[in-house]
Amino acid sequence: MNNNTNIEKEYFNSPDVHQVSYKNKEIILVGTAHISKHSAKLVGRVIEGEKPDVVCVELDAQRLEALSNQKRWENLDLKTIIKKKQLSTLIINILLSSYQKKLGSKLGVKPGLELFEATKVAKKLDIPIELGDRDVRITLKRAWHSMSFIQKLKFMTLGIAGIFEKEEISEEELEKLKSKDVLTELMKELGKAMPVLKTVLIDERDSFLAKKIKEANGNKIVAIVGAGHLQGIIKKITNDEQIDLSTIEVIPKSSPWVKIIGWAIPVIIVGSIFFIGYNQGMQEAGNNSLYWFLANGIPSAIGAIIALGHPFAVLSVFFAAPFTSLSPLIGAGYVAAFVQTYFKPPVVKEIQSVSEDINKPLMWWKNKLLRILLVFILSGLGSVIGTYVGAYKIISNLF
Numbered sequence: 001m002n003n004n005t006n007i008e009k010e011y012f013n014s015p016d017v018h019q020v021s022y023k024n025k026e027i028i029l030v031g032t033a034h035i036s037k038h039s040a041k042l043v044g045r046v047i048e049g050e051k052p053d054v055v056c057v058e059l060d061a062q063r064l065e066a067l068s069n070q071k072r073w074e075n076l077d078l079k080t081i082i083k084k085k086q087l088s089t090l091i092i093n094i095l096l097s098s099y100q101k102k103l104g105s106k107l108g109v110k111p112g113l114e115l116f117e118a119t120k121v122a123k124k125l126d127i128p129i130e131l132g133d134r135d136v137r138i139t140l141k142r143a144w145h146s147m148s149f150i151q152k153l154k155f156m157t158l159g160i161a162g163i164f165e166k167e168e169i170s171e172e173e174l175e176k177l178k179s180k181d182v183l184t185e186l187m188k189e190l191g192k193a194m195p196v197l198k199t200v201l202i203d204e205r206d207s208f209l210a211k212k213i214k215e216a217n218g219n220k221i222v223a224i225v226g227a228g229h230l231q232g233i234i235k236k237i238t239n240d241e242q243i244d245l246s247t248i249e250v251i252p253k254s255s256p257w258v259k260i261i262g263w264a265i266p267v268i269i270v271g272s273i274f275f276i277g278y279n280q281g282m283q284e285a286g287n288n289s290l291y292w293f294l295a296n297g298i299p300s301a302i303g304a305i306i307a308l309g310h311p312f313a314v315l316s317v318f319f320a321a322p323f324t325s326l327s328p329l330i331g332a333g334y335v336a337a338f339v340q341t342y343f344k345p346p347v348v349k350e351i352q353s354v355s356e357d358i359n360k361p362l363m364w365w366k367n368k369l370l371r372i373l374l375v376f377i378l379s380g381l382g383s384v385i386g387t388y389v390g391a392y393k394i395i396s397n398l399f
Helices: 002-013 037-050 061-068 078-083 087-107 113-124 136-146 149-163 171-177 182-193 195-215 227-238 256-280 282-306 311-324 332-343 348-352 368-396
Strands: 017-022 025-032 054-057 129-131 220-226
Touching (some): 002 017, 017 227, 037 113, 061 113, 078 332, 087 368, 113 129, 136 195, 195 220, 195 227, 220 227, 256 282, 282 311, 282 332, 282 368, 311 332, 311 368, 332 368, 348 368
Parallel strands (some): 054 129, 054 220
Antiparallel strands (some): 017 025
8 A cells, every 4th residue: 555655656756746835735736848748647647646625727718728629719700809909919829829839749749738638637536626827818918018119029020030940959959848848938038038028928927826826725736837837836835925916917008108109190290281281281281191191001002912911901901001090099900900801711720720830931821810910910010111101201391
């Protein structure tokens, strides 16, 4: 009996398994790599060996649904995503998913396998499951809103560069990755370039996970978390750090200067045209208005054309860009993307393969979902260029 118990408890010799006491609770933390077969097996052994009162996993409802429901993509409502202006968040999500899936395919493991395995073993043993991670949508929105405009450009540049990177990973590097939480490693790398991302994606989630684990029901808790979160969680639990989740569950408001600048542009442009009309005559005001219209419409339409957007998407953004540029409420890219989605919606197969197709340059034009994102990005970029060109010309005509 003792020999069997010792065999079962051998997992405590693993550097990935830690025992922490908190008040009257025994917490067993299992650090995992999100693309590791070893982690999946370790998780199963620990839960079966400990038979805890509850299993807490580093998942939220959205990610659990993504792991358990392979047909979830069929319910993707792109029109709603566009109406809520969440395309930027979708792009970040796809970039992160693509990176993790790419490594997972090299190791022959489905990303998140060990987390899904934890839920399966817990259900088999009739052990309650508690989701310990923050809603992924809140995390991504906080990450996006926490970046400045320049940081967003830098992030997108790094992401696009990484998409098309053809560097092969050696066998030795793959072996090292098996013992790491790959998504956390990615976040650490991003954190070096942009510390604000590390704060949102690692530090805040350490706090969130620690709080949820401490508050989990039961005296014996097994918590399955990414290896990169282990030390942060252990520190916060052992120090009984006071954590207010309400402060890290809200989407930060944009700086008031963003709104001021957003509304200042239309006020300056419209005011300048009226001033030109007052001083130089209505014909000059008309000429400047036409210049503004063409300066915005043409580059936005060219962006949609380069993306091989539907003709109506091209026309819509040509006529919409001069007006959306005068409003901070909606961008030209969203107008083009919505029309593109209406006339050329992606099929389920294309949505399911997006995390693989995103790594292939030509597929950005062939995969309809990626083409919608390309229409959004390029037409929006054209509108930004047009706004600066048009504003410079009109303001220079004042003098």
